[in-house]
Amino acid sequence: MQAKILVADDERHIAEGLQMLLADDGYEVDTATDGEAAWELIQGGEYGLVLADLRMPQIGGLELFARMRKAGITSELIIITGAASVDSAVEAMREGAYDYLEKPLNIGRLKALLPKALEAYRVKQANRALEERIANLTRFGNLIGQSEEMRRIYTMIEAAAPTNASILIVGESGTGKELVAEAIHNKSNRAKGPFIAINCAAFPREILENELFGHEKGAFTGALNEKPGCFELADGGTLFLDEVAEMEPDIQVKLLRALEARSFRRLGGKKEIQVDIRVVSATNKHLKKAIDAGELREDLYHRLAVIPLDLPPLRERRGDIRVLAETFLRRFSEENGKNLKGFSPEALEFINAYRWPGNVRELKNSIERAVILAHGDEVRLTDLRANEQILSEDRELRIPVGTSVEQAERILVLKTFSFVEGDHHRAASMLGIDEDELRTRLAQFMSLQPAGV
Ligand SMILES: Nc1ncnc2c1ncn2[C@@H]1O[C@H](COP(=O)(O)OP(=O)(O)OP(=O)(O)O)[C@@H](O)[C@H]1O
Ligand SMILES: [Mg+2]
Incomplete structure (x- = not known):
């Protein structure tokens, strides 16, 4: 089926004249006699081609074009212009308008132009649809995979990312938990902020505490300078706590307190530091068992797992x-x-x-x-x-x-x-x-x- 055409011209006889003329050639044509009405129709998104007068009350052809581009509407545009304004029309073409026609209209030239413009639109649409399909099918951020299970994960990430809710990713080793955490960050409105990852299992107790909360100068022997921890570094962004089930009980208490208050003190510090962070954590353990065994505090678990996300093993x-x-x-x-x-x-x-x-x-x-x-x-x-x-x-x-x-x-x-x-x-x-x-x-x-x- 051929895409529809919209003719927008404040001179009603031109708009309607073109409509009749083109209808005779089998095109489906709508008309608008001012820019506002044209914009309403265009947003419906079903036109392959818009023929728009450069000068119309309120919204002229160029402004229409700017709005279409901003809204990602890919209809082709042909500007209709008087001889005096040809320069603006040429400028619009440089920006991606398909072509321009001078008044009085040369009908022969118009008829030659239409099929080409509509074909350009069709090709653009087809490419876009294909790109979208491939994108949706095989990957999401850096995550590759098109199985139903992965698509479910993508949907959950899409829904959860813009919120501030803590997300706990549970999955076997090597299933892509870190990539999921990154995807959550990148799809959130914190994407421009930092993504700070820390592996909680990698450090002994004291060092982990220092890594998480930082310290003031002189907090302990060897603390020659102050040092911010991950909590501070992640301010305005996302803190990724990897292997979160592997923490000593007293660190768990401190972490819970910091997460609840969104504030903490550096080691040796007196000042409460406020931070704006979103916490994503990951574990390859069955956490219910860790809770039953007394290894993980249940209140911390609930704080971390506001949204639990199960990443299935590859098999x-x-x-x-x-x-x-x-x-x-x-x-x-x-x-x-x-x-x-x-x-x-x-x-x-x-x-x-x-x-x-x-x-x-x-x-x-x-x-x-x-x-x-x-x-x-x-x-x-x-x-x-x-x-x-x-x-x-x-x-x-x-x-x-x-x-x-x-x-x-x-x-x-x-x-x-x-x-x-x-x-x-x-x-x-x-x-x-x-x-x-x-x-x-x-x-x-x-x-x-x-x-x-
Ligand atoms: N869906 C995926 N698409 C592309 N690469 C992936 C995917 N899942 C995992 N990988 C790759 O596999 C490797 C392991 O992924 P990742 O580090 O995210 O796993 P993990 O679940 O955090 O594992 P661990 O529990 O051992 O830390 C990485 O190199 C990552 O890039
Ligand atoms: Mg990992």
Whole structure:
């Protein structure tokens, strides 16, 4: 179906004359005889093309054009103008108006212009619809995934983000909790403010308190300068408390008090500091159990979980695996200067069938590693399962050409460790490094490794 045309001209005989003329050619045409009426009609949003007189009472053609652009209305616009105002019309074209026509109207030129303008509109619409569909289907902020479960999450983020309510994200490790927290921040009206993340499990008690609330100069030995904590740094923005179930009881009390009052004192400070923050927290624990076990205060839980958000593990949204895998393949292929076109059928079958206990993080790491190991133009099953070979029984190492030093070191360390059946002392002495060094590297390498393949 052809899009409708609106003719806006304060000279009624021109508006109605054009309407009749164009109707004869099969166009559907509405008219308006002043700018205000035209604007009302345009906002209905159903015109492919607006023909508007440059000069009309109240709202002229240029003002109409400005309003349309501001409102994101994509109808094409052709300005009708007297000879004296051609300059303004040309200016409008530079801004994106489709064309202009001089009075008295040259009907032949008008008739030649209309189908082109309407086609331009149609193409623009089609592109936009496509863009929107792709955007809605596969991603939301930096989150990729189009499963029903993820779309439910996107909808919840969309609804909850603009409020100030505390949100608790619960999900297994690697499900994307931090990305969700960032998406909440970016969709909120605090997006221009800071996003401050702190991992509550990463610090011993005293240091965590210091990180959260900061300190005054001289608050303790070694406090040479004052230092603001995360609460202050997040003022006007979002504070992300990661692994929030891992806090000592007295810190929980302090945190609860600060959240309730939206104010706190620095360590060694007397002054109450007011802050305007939105708190998003995350945990991979079953919090009801942590509450029952007395590890987490129930009142703190309720304060943090005004809106609870459950992020399902990847194995419960298998529909997302493929688009994630393909996105990561493209990304790492580009980053590593490779020209990989996709996965072999066996590799894809494995990816779809595997349980992914480490969720998206594991998938991402596996694909990065596979991309590094891959030869030719696709990722094969052997590239993906390289770890199993490393951990297999035989005493030999096979490291393909194209492996980075870091990757080779990782293979060597893991293989040795597995060969001595987890004996740190023997492994360290075989590798010629000390045991602490071995532990550091193992921690680093293990986190890259798909668990349970
Ligand atoms: N839906 C997703 N789309 C794209 N990347 C994702 C998605 N989910 C997770 N990732 C990526 O996987 C990795 C892990 O995500 P993230 O750090 O958000 O997980 P997490 O739930 O916070 O894990 P943990 O509990 O271990 O901290 C990151 O590199 C992240 O970019
Ligand atoms: Mg995290």
